[in-house]
Amino acid sequence: MYASKTLLKVAVLLLGFSLSSYSTSAHAVEVPLTINAQQNSLNASVELSALVSFDISVQFENAVGLTPQNMTLEAHLLNLADPDILHRLPNSLLTTIPQAFPVLISISPDPAKGFAFSGAYTIEIYTKSLHYTEGTPLRLFHSHNNGTFADITTMTGSGSYRVRGNGGQFSDFIVLADLRDTNTIIQSKLARLQNIANNSQSLLAAGAYQVLSDAIDNVSIAMNSSNKGQALSALEHLIHLLEADNGTIYPDVWRSSNDLNNVRGNLISAATTLRFSLRIE
Structure with missing residues (x-):
């Protein structure tokens, strides 16, 4: 088994939690990323603040060029009223960013490097910042190339909150409370x-x-x-x-x-x- 670890830069955009705050200060946090090339997987544990942290894993069917040098992961603490995010939501009134987990996660393989994968990857996020309850409206959404976020959820579970989805392309991921009609x-x-x-x-x-x-x-x-x-x-x-x-x-x-x-x-x-x-x- 081959496993490697690197310090992956995670940009943390400290915009605060209030609806009126628009601070643009930011600082980078280095987070260990584990890549297992033989098992076609990557994992990271991210702590953005004393109250907001999560573990993330991505499992590929098959991948080539899956190395620390080829992958960039960014996580941002969001302003709940950030217009750059709100205009990308399916419904800015009924799909909302949870106050306890205002996080945008971006996975961006280096376009100049030789990373590729086939089929659908599986992505899972686990966080103690949220709590699972039966019938929870919390879902995992994905957006490619700054497009509208779409629900990709395939599983939700407890401990404290765990959500899984899959996809065929990268960019941005966000957990939203989806209150739209079923x-x-x-x-x-x-x-x-x-x-x-x-x-x-x-x-x-x-x-x-x-x-x-x-x-x-x-x-x-x-x-x-x-x-x-x-x-x-x-x-x-x-x-x-x-x-x-x-x-x-x-x-x-x-x-x-x-x-x-x-x-x-x-x-x-x-x-x-x-x-x-x-x-x-």
């Missing part, structure tokens, strides 16, 4: 799944796109018929279809130069978080 959340996740498929059509063979489109249509038809069991069954079929591929049918590589579309990883992320929301409905 049906709105589910429909937005279905729309994301459909959009990823539609935007990937030019990268797929005609037959492969048709199979994918039909599988998503089966999910949509069942959901629109309020047949939850059938919708979950159709989703399981879609997820199995994607997980069984090795990149031959659905392109599945993302690299730090950000010039490849990880179709399979992005579809798996959208499908599995939709499954999560349907299961807890």
